[in-house]
Amino acid sequence: MNVPARTTRPSLLFVTDLAYEARGRRYGDEDVFLTARLREEHDVALCHPQDAAALLDRFGLVVLRNSGPVVYHREAYDAFRARARELGARVYNSLDGRGDMTGKQYLVDLSRAGHPVIPTVDRTADLALLPGAAEYVVKPKLGADSVGLRFTGEPSLLGGADGTVLVQPRVDFRYEVSFFFVDQDFRYALYAPHPERRWVLEPYAATGEDLEFARRFVEWNTLTHGIQRVDACRTREGELLLVELEDLNPYLSLDRVPEEVREGFVDRLKAALRAVPG
Known part of the structure; x- marks a missing residue:
């Protein structure tokens, strides 16, 4: 045969x-x-x-x-x-993004430019630019998954603020929320209603204002094609502030979305892969 x-x-x-x-x-x-x-x-x-x-x-x-x-x-x-x-x-993802794939310098740049991000500096000389806070966060520019993250009450004592680490005020927020995009196409959002359980996520109904916030950073990025996750926190006053722009290998939490959303994401990803120029 x-x-x-x-x-x-x-x-x-x-x-x-x-x-x-x-x-x-x-x-x-x-x-x-x-x-x-x-x-x-x-x-x-x-x-x-x-x-x-x-x-x-x-x-x-x-x-x-x-x-x-x-x-x-x-x-x-x-x-x-x-x-x-x-x-x-x-x-x-294409290798031309300027979010997390190149480290976290973008948080310093966006903060200096007045974008809605957690205030961020990377040098001792700039510590005075940070708002007063009960506690401050210190993390390496090339870190991820909380690697090397620590907290301190006195930013003036941060001997490592020499351009290799970031310093931010520790923000008192209501919750964290993530917006997921494929080739600048919004797919879904998830949030952690309980801050102490960051990865216990639930579907989030993004408003038009929320999406305008998230798209601001997706459009600021130089990524030609790929998946992006815009992580933000909602402050006690109701403002969204950028926490991270993940454009290298963002975890998608697909087990936390309804089946129809998951299938829609897969279909959109397949179409995106077919469209990668070559």
């Missing part, structure tokens, strides 16, 4: 760390789900971020997902970016 030849399908390298342990989130489960759905259109292979640079020239498209904070594999990530640019590889 003759077996019909298989039609060639596009190949996809999915960069993830299935073993990475994140507080309150299951990165591996989310990526197992996503790769199962992407296999409907692609031949998919998974690899660890430390292997990505060596493998990317064998695939038509590379997708960066839940690979953990870059701080744990900085050299491998830099090698991947350099190799991808050398090859002109099709990468999703």
Whole structure:
């Protein structure tokens, strides 16, 4: 019996760390789900971020997902970016964003420019620009997942405020909320109604004003294509302030949205991947 030849399908390298342990989130489960759905259109292979640079020239498209904070594999990530640019590889997210994929300098820049972000400085000379607070947050510019984060009551005692760390007032907020976009297309929002349980998320009905706030930062970013998560906090006075603009490998919390929202996200992601120029 003759077996019909298989039609060639596009190949996809999915960069993830299935073993990475994140507080309150299951990165591996989310990526197992996503790769199962992407296999409907692609031949998919998974690899660890430390292997990505060596493998990317064998695939038509590379997708960066839940690979953990870059701080744990900085050299491998830099090698991947350099190799991808050398090859002109099709990468999703594109490597031209200016949010978290380049560190957290953008929080300082946005704060200086008067955008609605948590006030942020990165040098001792600028500490006086911060509003008074009972407590201050100190975190590294290249950190993630609360790596290296600490609190202090006296910003004048922060010897490390030399351009490598960020200093912010600790904001008393009502809740945190995240807005998820695919190629600048808003898909859904989630919030943590209980601040002490950051990753116990529930669907959030975003208002027009909320979306105007979130789109402000998506449009400010220089990302050509990709998934972005705009994290914000709602202050006691009702104002939204940017906490983070995640444009590298934002966790999607797909297990926290209704099935129809999850399916709509997958469909939109598939369309976005088909549209990546090459």
